[in-house]
Amino acid sequence: DSGVTQTPKHLITATGQRVTLRCSPRSGDLSVYWYQQSLDQGLQFLIQYYNGEERAKGNILERFSAQQFPDLHSELNLSSLELGDSALYFCASSVSGRAWTGELFFGEGSRLTVL
């Protein structure tokens, strides 16, 4: 158990819909990272927040958005869903804002299926 909690674990929805994935970081961790893992793309970095502010942005689509709240939990919002958005979405947390200063702790992921 990494201490990172992601909900829901599984989600099935239809194209065009909107979903929200939630992540609670480990106690004391200030950074939250979101990754997408689909069968043909591997693990892709989406976005990072540090203490409520966006720190780095990766290959995140405009239809996706995220935020980190004052209690440090984070939400990833996916809208106008397409079949290709079906993937595992991982959240990770770390104490610092820089990945090279320590390990990232990953949650068990949210599996999104778009039909």
Add this chain to the structure above:
Amino acid sequence: DAKTTQPPSMDCAEGRAANLPCNHSTISGNEYVYWYRQIHSQGPQYIIHGLKNNETNEMASLIITEDRKSSTLILPHATLRDTAVYYCIETSGSRLTFGEGTQLTVNP
């Protein structure tokens, strides 16, 4: 984005050492080498990291060449539970960029 090169797959006998190579020929002086593994579709798990010295922890050893252009992750006594995809990652700044990794299969 990934700048590391790993063999796509390797096999290892249970109880033997697993040596997983990684080339990171474009690594710069302030970039660390991180190793993570992913068992089936679980969340990636941190193994070890290093800058230029060899490192050892309870899970593995990391051997980094003097020129820092390659490294080897060593699992000293592989078990069936070590079957996973192993990722070698360069990192600086805020992100870890995962490549394709090496699928390690530990055979009984």
